[in-house]
Amino acid sequence: MQCIKHTQTGAVWIQRAIYNLGTSISDTGNSAVDNPSTWQAKFPYGETIHEATGRPSDGLLIIDYIAKSADLPLVVPYKNLSAAHLSACHGVNFAYSGATALSKEALAKKNITLELTNPSLDVQLGWLDDYFDGFCHNVKENCTKALSSSLFMMNFGTNDYGSAFRQNHSMEEIKKNNLVSDVVEAMKQALKKIISRGARKVLVFGVALDGCRPISLAMQSANKSATYDRFGCVRDNNDFCKYHNEVLQEGLKELREQHPDVQIVYGDLYNAMQSVFDNFKSLGFKSLTKACCDVESREKAKAIQYKDKLCGAHGTIVCPKPEEYVYWDNAHWTQKANQLAAGQLDHSRHLPQAREQLLQLIMSSSTTAMHAAMSFLNFVLLALLQLKYQNKEISPFEAHGTIMLLYILTSIIYSTALIALLLRAHQLPEIPCLATLEHISLLSGALACALLLLILAPPFGYFLLAFCGVLVLVKALLGSYQQIVGQLLDVAAISERPRDLILKVFHRSGRQEARDQAHAMASVCFQKYWIRHLLQIIC
Structure with a gap:
């Protein structure tokens, strides 16, 4: 591996890196490598950066801005390693669009069927194991020590809950069948495995404002009992996101107690995006809940989002100024929203030591x-x-x-x-x-x-x-x-x-x-x- 500097005393790991497991909000191209015909692998996706890279946005994602903030190159997709092994020195991205925290079989036991079966958390962990088995083979010193300066990130949950919502499972039903606790437990077990590999700096994201996504609004349009906040977001969906985030933070608290030598930081995406919504006028946004690639009806939303007909499909309209929109398509943010959310992550008012911990993740x-x-x-x-x-x-x-x-x-x-x-x-x-x-x-x-x-x-x-x-x-x-x-x-x-x-x-x-x-x-x-x-x- 070219990331190793050979000295008289043996091979020494000399790089800082970012390793990420997650869903579409951090997928920098894995799903596009597997399926080049997917819409996010084509224009108008990537139009702001003048290239369709497989990112579900008009440009860069939050993970890209985190990498930039640490003065590292953009993190390479795992599926693209054979052609991009240089940048792998700075980390690998295992995230995959549509990924769930629970396996297809585990969700089926809860009467939840996946319309798209994409690599779940356990599959991504397998990729990580395969990658680090090769890496650790080349490091003569202790592999755990070699990985201690890297940042490990994780985001899951949205697709598990989204699948349940689309199949008309109520939020109370989801809570009763322990879906949230099972999702968080799966994330905790994955984090323990990552920590055993040598991770000492971990950033775990919560879920953001699901009730503001155009796809969620379209699916709730026929629900006469749905209530909305001042931004036009579905209250119940957002309250459910808060519930997940509370359970997740409790789980992370337990992990901190079990691993006091590991920096485990909660990435408060919910309040990061809430801040963007609260200040949308001064930030230059004109549309908060409407996609730049327009989605109108529930039927159209389901077809576009879950039958591989995203932005660019027949019948979709691309706005002339993505920078005025929070949402690029009916589920994902624009580059501008991603950049602002990444900035907001550094000053959460809801976790007392978040600023100090996030700064320590970057500063040596x-x-x-x-x-x-x-x-x-x-x-x-x-x-x-x-x-x-x-x-x-x-x-x-x-x-x-x-x-x-x-x-x-x-x-x-x-x-x-x-x-x-x-x-x-x-x-x-x-x-x-x-x-x-x-x-x-x-x-x-x-x-x-x-x-x-x-x-x-x-x-x-x-x-x-x-x-x-x-x-x-x-x-x-x-x-x-x-x-x-x-x-x-x-x-x-x-x-x-x-x-x-x-x-x-x-x-x-x-x-x-x-x-x-x-x-x-x-x-x-x-x-x-x-x-x-x-x-x-x-x-």
């Missing part, structure tokens, strides 16, 4: 230690400077005016970057990428220390300045090469053809060094601007 402990060491070193050097000039008639500013002004400037940059890094936990989409902020703060902190050393111990100060300069120069020389390959790999994350081209070019060249560099690029936090490349060397 080593970087935090470096920030602490940098701040402490600056403090010590300032104290020594104060002692040096304590009994002198002139101040450091009078003796070294230019250096002190530069120090103040770099200190301001350092402090600003640190503050922005903390604010990022609250404003995910608006604050620049995590890696860039880390690089800016660490580089400015190092320069601040070097400037103080120029006054206290000039040889050390010049050495540190020269060292920083060499690092930046080396990075600058490599920047153009990394930028070109990085952008190609970024494009390849949603299209296998560019990646195939990259592989062919490097493997035909016959240069082992070039091939190694190409694979190593997958571990770099590629950004669009050259200055970000210069700063990444500090990471």
